[in-house]
Structure formats: C-alpha cells, structure tokens
Amino acid sequence: MIKLKKKTPIIDQHDKFGFYGNKFGGNYCAETMRKPIEDLSKLFEKLRKDRKFLKKRDHYFKHYLGGETPFFKLENLTRYLGGAQIWCKDVSAINGDAHKAYHATVNALICKESGKRYIAGDTGAGMFGKNLAMAAKKMNLKCKIFMGTKDISRQAPNVKFMRDAGAEVVPVNSGSKTLVDAVSECMRHYVSNCDNTHLAVGSAIGCNIFLKICAWSTSQISRELKKQLILEFGEIPKLKLINVIGGGSSALGFWNEFIDYDKKHVELIGVEAKYAAPLSTNAKVAILHGAAQYCLTDKEGQIAETRSLSAGLDYPGSSPLHGLLKDSGRARYTNASDKDALAAFKLITKLEDIRPSLEPAHAWSECIRLAPKLKKSDVLVVNNCGKGYKDKKIYIEELGYYPK
Secondary structure, X not given: OOOOOOOOOHHXXXXXXXXXXXXXXXXXXXXXXXXXXXXXXXXXHHHOOOHHHHHHHHHHHHHOOOOOOOEEEOHHHHHHHOOOEEEEEOHHHOOOOEOHHHHHHHHHHHHHHHOOOEEEXXXXXXXXXXXXXXXXHHOOOEEEEEEEHHHHHHOHHHHHXXXXXXXXXXXXXXXXXXXXXXXXXXXXXXXXXXXXXXXXXXXXOOOHHHHHHHHHHHOHHHHHHHHHHHHHHOOOOOEEEEEEOOOOHHHHHHHHHHOOOOOOOEEEEEEEEOEEOXXXXXXXXXXXXXXXXEEOEOOOOOEXXXXXXXXXXXXXXXXXXHHHHHHOOOXXXXXXXXXXXXXXXXXXXXXXXXXXXXHHHHHHHHHHHHHHHOOOOOEEEEEOOEEHHHHHHHHHHHHOOOOO
C-alpha cells in the first residue's frame, strides 16, 4: 500500500518526474509542451512562496469572490433522517456560484504574472468556463473556452454568461461531445499557441503542474472549514467529509487540511456518478490528458465513454491525486446514480433552503443514505460546491418542476 507523507502537502508528494506513489500522474505530453510546462512549473513554485502574490490572491478571494463561504447545520434534514448531524459547507455561495472560482481566479493571476494576454480553458458543466470568463474580464485578458456541443446544449445558462462576459466559446463536436473532448481540444490549442496563451485546466487533471495549480487554489475551502469547525465545536470533531468526484478538484480543496488526520477521526468520502466511476469500480490505470490515473476503458484498452445527467461528472478519469488517496487507503469512494441524485435534490429542496446542482446532489445522496445509520453525535459535512440554476432545465425534465 502507498504511504502518504505527513506534514507534506499532497500536491508535493511526487517524484522529480511528477509521479505520485510511482504510479499516478507524470507528464505525458507533446514535445512542444515540455518547455512551456517547465516554465509554468518554475513560475508557480516562485509565486506560491511570494508574499506579494499571496497577498494579491487573498485580496481577490476576499473582495472579488466574496470571502469566506457559509458553514451551517441543516436542522430540518437532520431531524427528518434522525441520525447524524448534517452540516453544509456552502461553497456555491461564492461569487461565481461554484468552487471553480478559486482556480479560475488563480489561473488568471498566473497568466498576468507570466506576461501572456490570452487564457484558454475547458469546461463541462460550464462552471469553470463561467468563472474563467469572469476572471479574464476582471483582469483584462482575452479568453477562449472549449466546450462539448452536448454540454453547450444542457448547460445553456452558463454558456450565455461566458459569452456575455466576452469569452469565445469554442464548440467541440468530436467524440462524445462532452468534457473529455473539450479538454483534448483545449490542449491541442495550447500546443499551437503556448507562446502567448496560458492554459487553465478546469480540474485537478493533466500534467503535474496543472493539477498542482488547481488543488492549491481550491484548498482555500478546507482552510476556511477548519476554522469554522473549531469555532463551532471548539475542536475538530469526529466527522465524515462527503464530496462529489468528477475530475476531483472540489474534493481536494475540501479535504486538503484534513488529510493528515487519522481516518477514524476524519473520514474522506468521495461520490462519483454511477456510469463515470473509475475510483469506485474496478477501473485500470491508463493515460489520459497527460497523466496516469484510474480511468474507464473498453475491452481494447481505449478510453471509454461515460454517461451521466451531470455534465461536470461526465468524465472517464479522475485526478492522479485521488488515485493516490485511494491506494493509500486515506479516502474511500462510492457512486450514486442519476436517480439517487435527483431524489436527493428533491428531498433537500423540500426541507432546506439550498438548491444544489447535479454534481453535489450526488454527494447529498450519500449523506442521506449514511446519516440514519449513524449516532446523533456523529457529524457529516457535505461540500455544496455548485448552484442548481444551471441544471434547471434538466431538473424540470426529470422531476417536473424546479423549486422557487
């Protein structure tokens, strides 16, 4: 079993080739990408230790993104289920409506520091695209967003927002016409334009530097949560942190500050979409978008297509860092069906004043399943990492309504 290093950030637990546990990650990229990736790696390592840059990042997080996101108990849901205490870290309250705001903002700041005028990114659910478009406009950058045509159709509100913010949305009509194809096209664009374009990968995937930037940015979530838990309970109580898993960026941010805790004290639970679940099924390690990771493959070993109502989870791989957490035994992974997620949305919106998108609805379904089996002293915290308005059309089609 792979062993994690204590007191070492998980993003830094790789060897000189970018591999975690000698198994996950790496830098499988075109020769023309090597120099830009090396330059970006050096720049990032410099910036993450630079007080002026950190001050600028914190300024944007507080004054542009709105500062600390809420943490509160769901009294009605807790009472209804009759088991563990259920708490919500409502990251969807951020300016930008999702955790993607953190690494979109940081990528735009890095782009400015690099002296480049153009920034390109991929998006599935549209949340990263929306936030990258916002950040680019704020920092006077030209922005290009690659998005599968299937996702353009099902996430129309975010597409409109991107275009209204001045970003160019590039439709990707190849393959499954979803996130996996958008990432591929975005990377191809970068190979040809790396001299003047910064590549902002939308999740903690890809070559080593891209997943490091992403996970470093979203770790703001757990820094806040740790303080909020101590303020509420006087200590870090015994708890379970439940997060949806697609590429895995929100979970890494949600869990970062708690990875060194014993798993009996703080359990990390990841919830994938049932038919896009490389971590919770018997998936093999494969190379996708420049990194070795658990990935769904077909009988010939080729990358398999996935299926989920949730555009943000419709991806065949997962972050190499989640492979590391899985194989070390630090996190456990399960999955939920579209039906489970819809049922969770229906119950939560009936009892509480939150409207999760389809992505965190998967995490809420696991919370609803677990809570009745636990003691009243047990604490469950769910990362509500995205607002549901983007999925309003899907909710109406599947449930017949969208709550006010």
